[in-house]
Amino acid sequence: MNLLAQPVGLPHYLVVSAILFVCGVVCMATKRNMLGVLMGIELVLNGANLNFVAFGSPMLRAGPSDGLGLDGQLIALFVIVLAAAEAAVALAIALNFYHTHATVDVDRGEELKG
Amino acid sequence: MTELLTNILSPSWLAYAIAAAIQCALLLVVALASAAVFIWLERKVSARIQDRLGPTRVGGRFGWLQPPADGLKLLCKEDIIPAAADRLLFRVAPYISFCSAFCVFLALPFANGWVALRLDVGVFFILAVAGIEVFGVILGGYASGSKWSLYGAMREAAQVVSYEVPLALCVVVPVLLTGSMDLVEIGNRQAGWFTNWYVLHDPFTFVTFWVYATCAVASTNRAPFDLAEAESELVAGFLTEYSGFRWVIFFMAEYASMFVVSGLAAVLFLGGWNGPIPIAGLLHLGSDPDTATGFIANLLGLGNFLIKTVAGVTCVIWLRWTLPRLRIDQVMTTCLKYCVPLASAMLAGAVLWTYLCPGGLIARARHSLTIAAEQQHAPTQERK
Amino acid sequence: MEAINWHGFFFLFFAIVACAFAMAVVVADNIVRMACYLVVSLGAVAGLYFLAQAEFLGAVQLMVYVGGTMVLLVFGVMLTARGPLASMRTGGGQWIMAAIAGGALLAMLLQAAFSVSDWAAPKTIQEQAAVEGSPSARLGLGLMGVRVDQLEQPNLMLRRGMSGHLLAFEIISVHLVVVLVGAAYLARAKRRLDHKQAKDDQRP
Numbered sequence: 001m002n003l004l005a006q007p008v009g010l011p012h013y014l015v016v017s018a019i020l021f022v023c024g025v026v027c028m029a030t031k032r033n034m035l036g037v038l039m040g041i042e043l044v045l046n047g048a049n050l051n052f053v054a055f056g057s058p059m060l061r062a063g064p065s066d067g068l069g070l071d072g073q074l075i076a077l078f079v080i081v082l083a084a085a086e087a088a089v090a091l092a093i094a095l096n097f098y099h100t101h102a103t104v105d106v107d108r109g110e111e112l113k114g
Numbered sequence: 115m116t117e118l119l120t121n122i123l124s125p126s127w128l129a130y131a132i133a134a135a136i137q138c139a140l141l142l143v144v145a146l147a148s149a150a151v152f153i154w155l156e157r158k159v160s161a162r163i164q165d166r167l168g169p170t171r172v173g174g175r176f177g178w179l180q181p182p183a184d185g186l187k188l189l190c191k192e193d194i195i196p197a198a199a200d201r202l203l204f205r206v207a208p209y210i211s212f213c214s215a216f217c218v219f220l221a222l223p224f225a226n227g228w229v230a231l232r233l234d235v236g237v238f239f240i241l242a243v244a245g246i247e248v249f250g251v252i253l254g255g256y257a258s259g260s261k262w263s264l265y266g267a268m269r270e271a272a273q274v275v276s277y278e279v280p281l282a283l284c285v286v287v288p289v290l291l292t293g294s295m296d297l298v299e300i301g302n303r304q305a306g307w308f309t310n311w312y313v314l315h316d317p318f319t320f321v322t323f324w325v326y327a328t329c330a331v332a333s334t335n336r337a338p339f340d341l342a343e344a345e346s347e348l349v350a351g352f353l354t355e356y357s358g359f360r361w362v363i364f365f366m367a368e369y370a371s372m373f374v375v376s377g378l379a380a381v382l383f384l385g386g387w388n389g390p391i392p393i394a395g396l397l398h399l400g401s402d403p404d405t406a407t408g409f410i411a412n413l414l415g416l417g418n419f420l421i422k423t424v425a426g427v428t429c430v431i432w433l434r435w436t437l438p439r440l441r442i443d444q445v446m447t448t449c450l451k452y453c454v455p456l457a458s459a460m461l462a463g464a465v466l467w468t469y470l471c472p473g474g475l476i477a478r479a480r481h482s483l484t485i486a487a488e489q490q491h492a493p494t495q496e497r498k
Numbered sequence: 499m500e501a502i503n504w505h506g507f508f509f510l511f512f513a514i515v516a517c518a519f520a521m522a523v524v525v526a527d528n529i530v531r532m533a534c535y536l537v538v539s540l541g542a543v544a545g546l547y548f549l550a551q552a553e554f555l556g557a558v559q560l561m562v563y564v565g566g567t568m569v570l571l572v573f574g575v576m577l578t579a580r581g582p583l584a585s586m587r588t589g590g591g592q593w594i595m596a597a598i599a600g601g602a603l604l605a606m607l608l609q610a611a612f613s614v615s616d617w618a619a620p621k622t623i624q625e626q627a628a629v630e631g632s633p634s635a636r637l638g639l640g641l642m643g644v645r646v647d648q649l650e651q652p653n654l655m656l657r658r659g660m661s662g663h664l665l666a667f668e669i670i671s672v673h674l675v676v677v678l679v680g681a682a683y684l685a686r687a688k689r690r691l692d693h694k695q696a697k698d699d700q701r702p
C-alpha cells in the first residue's frame with residue numbers, strides 16, 4: 001500500500017499518456033475498419049493532450065514558475081477543438097468511401113495500387 | 115463530518131471513505147426521492163387534466179405509496195433479454211443514462227453554499243455531463259437488436275444533440291450577466307427582491323428563459339418532443355425491449371434529468387434560493403451558513419429552490435398532457451430555424467444591454483438625465 | 499496504513515480505467531463495442547484532467563469528445579455497420595509487427611518519461627495549489643489576448659511574445675466553420691454505386 005501513499009508526479013501522467021498513445025498507434029496500424037482507425041487517431045490525440053495538461057498543471061511542477069502554466073491547458077483546448085473538426089471530416093470521408101465501395105474495409109481501397 | 119468520523123474510527127482512510135459514501139448516498143437519495151415524487155405527481159396531474167382522479171387507493175386517499183408499489187411490481191418482473199440483443203451493452207445502457215443524470219446533482223446548488231462540488235465551471239460541467247445521457251439511449255436502441263428500437267434511438271439522439279446547441283446559447287446569457295460560470299455565484303447575484311431575478315433583468319433574458327424552457331423540454335425528451343417514446347408510432351422507441359428493473363432505471367434517469375433542468379432554470383433565471391421577498395435579509399438572519407441563523411436562512415433558501423423546481427417540473431408535466439406530439443422534422447425545424455437564431459439574437463441583445471446600460475435601465479436613465487441636466491447648467495454658467 | 503493519499507488513489511483508478519479500456523479498444527472485434535470502450539477511456543481521461551486541476555478542460559473533454567465526437571463516431575458506426583461486416587479481422591503477421599513497433603515506441607516513451615530528474619515527484623503531498631482569481635477567468639482572458647498568468651515574467655523578449663491566444667482562437671473558429679461546411683458537403687447523399695456491381699468486384 002506504499003504505492004498509494006506517495007504523491008502523484010509528472011512521470012505518472014506521462015506513463016499514462018504514453019500507454020494511450022501507443023494503444024492509439026497500434027489501433028491505427030491494425031484495424032481494418034476505417035472507423036477503427038479513426039478511434040486510434042482519437043486515442044493518439046488524447047494521449048498527447050494528457051501530456052500537455054500534465055506539463056501545464058500547477059500541482060505537478062517543481063517550482064512556482066516552471067512548466068507551461070496556462071499554455072498547457074490552452075493548447076490542449078485547441079487540440080480538442082481541432083480533433084473534433086478532424087473527426088467530422090474523417091467521418092465524411094468514411095461515409096463517402098462507404099457510398100462508393102459499399103464497405104468500410106480499408107483493404108478494399110486499392111484503386112491507386114500498382 | 116470527516117473530523118467526527120476520524121475521531122471515532124482509527125484508520126483515517128476508512129473515515130474519509132465513509133464520509134464520502136454518506137455524502138454520495140445523500141445525493142442519491144435526493145435523486146431517487148425526487149423521481150418517486152415526480153412519478154406520483156405526473157399521475158395525479160395527468161389524471162386531473164383528463165378529468166379523473168389518478169391513484170387513490172395505495173397509501174390513503176391520495177395514493178402516496180403508488181410509486182413504491184409500482185417499483186416493487188417492476189422489480190418482480192421477469193428479466194427478459196431479446197435473443198438478438200448484444201447482452202453486455204443491453205445491460206449497461208440504462209446505467210449510463212442514470213449515472214450521467216445523477217452526476218449533474220454533484221454540481222447543482224440547493225442553497226447558498228450547499229452544493230456537493232463547488233466547481234468554478236459549474237454550469238459548463240452540468241451541460242457536459244447532461245450530454246452524456248444520449249449514449250445510454252443510443253446503446254439501448256442498438257443493443258436491443260430490433261429495428262424499431264434503433265430508429266427511436268437514432269431520432270432521440272439526433273434531437274438531444276441538436277437541442278444542446280440552443281440550450282448552451284441560452285445558458286450563456288445568465289453567465290454573461292454574472293461574469294462567472296459558478297452556479298453559487300449566479301444564484302447569489304440574484305439576491306434581494308424578485309426584480310433582481312435574471313428573468314426580469316432585461317427583455318432579452320426574458321425571451322431567453324422561454325427559449326431555454328423549450329430547449330430543456332426537448333433535450334429531456336418530454337412531450338411535445340417525445341417522439342422517441344411515441345407509443346403510437348414506434349411501440350416505445352428505444353425502450354421497447356426494456357422491461358422491469360432496467361425500464362425503471364431509464365425512467366428514473368428521465369425524471370432526474372427533468373429535476374435537473376428545472377433546478378438549473380431556477381438557479382439561472384428565477385433567482386435560485388432567493389425568494390421574491392428577502393425575508394432572511396429583513397429578519398437580519400445573516401448569510402453565513404455556519405451560524406444557526408444563517409442555517410435557518412439557508413433552509414428557507416432550500417425551500418424556495420424546491421418550490422421553484424417542483425413548479426417547473428409541474429409545468430413540464432402539464433405540457434406533456436396538453437400539447438400534441440411534434441413530428442421529427444417539426445422538432446428539427448423548431449431547433450434549427452427557431453431556437454438557434456432566437457437564442458443567438460437574444461445573446462447578442464444581452465451583450466448590447468450589458469454594454470449600454472450596465473447598472474440596469476433605471477440607473478442608465480438617471481445617468482442620462484444627470485448628464486442632460488449638467489449640460490443645461492453649463493451653458494447658463496458660461497453666459498453668466 | 500493509516501492514511502491513503504486520495505489524490506493518488508483516484509489517479510490510479512482513472513489511469514487504470516483509461517489504459518485498460520484503451521487496450522480493450524485495440525483488442526476488441528465488434529466495432530460498436532470498440533466505440534463504447536473508447537467512450538469509457540475518454541471519460542477516464544476527463545477524470546484525469548479534473549485531478550490535474552484543469553477543470554475547464556475536463557468539462558470541455560466531456561462535452562466535446564464524449565458528448566460530441568463519440569456520438570458522431572457512433573452515428574458513423576451505425577450508418578456503416580452491417581451485420582457480418584461489423585467485425586473484420588486482421589492477420590496474425592500484422593499483429594506481430596504492430597506489437598513490435600508499439601512496444602518499441604512504448605519503451606522509448608517510458609524511458610524518456612523517467613529520464614528527466616526535474617520531472618520527478620514533488621517533495622510534498624499535494625496540497626491545493628493556491629490560485630489567484632478564477633482559473634477559467636484566466637483562461638478566458640488568455641483567449642482574449644491578455645496573459646494574466648505570466649505578468650511577472652522578467653525576460654523582456656519573452657514578455658513581448660506573450661500576447662495571448664486571440665489569433666489562434668480566431669483562426670480555430672474560422673477553421674471549424676470551414677471544416678464543418680466541408681464535411682457536410684462531403685457527406686451529402688449522392689446516387690449510390692450499384693451494390694450488385696460492388697459485390698461482383700469483391701474478392702472471395
